[in-house]
Amino acid sequence: MATQKKTKKPVSHALFWTLIKETPGYKDAYKDVIKEGLVNQYSGGKTCSLSEMYRKYPAEYSNMLEAMKGSTEQRQARYEESRDKAAKRVIAAICAWLDKVGYTFETRSDKIRYVLSMACRAANCSNFNAIPESKLMAIYNLYCNKNSVNIDNPATDYVISKN
Structure with missing residues (x-):
């Protein structure tokens, strides 16, 4: 009996990319630099890769997204x-x-x-x-x-x- 290999669907970081576009001073040309800086900052210098941070440091990844969402007033206004x-x-x-x-x-x-x-x-x-x-x-x-x-x-x- 042959076993089927399960392929994992890559994780979509859509929320991250949506929130990063709302950061002050965002320019599309520098999106990778901004991403690496944020990931490096919130992972404590452990990584610059968003996917790696998601896999290896899920708590830091969640904290980063929550910080990017802004204050309660900013969230309410967006909603x-x-x-x-x-x-x-x-x-x-x-x-x-x-x-x-x-x-x-x-x-x-x-x-x-x-x-x-x-x-x-x-x-x-x-x-x-x-x-x-x-x-x-x-x-x-x-x-x-x-x-x-x-x-x-x-x-x-x-x-x-x-x-």
């Missing part, structure tokens, strides 16, 4: 900004779908109120502002897919049988 953008995208996608389907409203505020209630139902949540960003992205993708479907000649309108 609020991305969540706000996701919420606006959801509202726009649902509004586009309502326009496509042909719904009409007396005022713009009525339409927005209806859109917010639809998003809340989709997220199974009673407050739009309490919907987490991950759910907002899922709702956005759902309505983008609905908007991309052509409703002019739906396949369900064809007569299958005369009986």
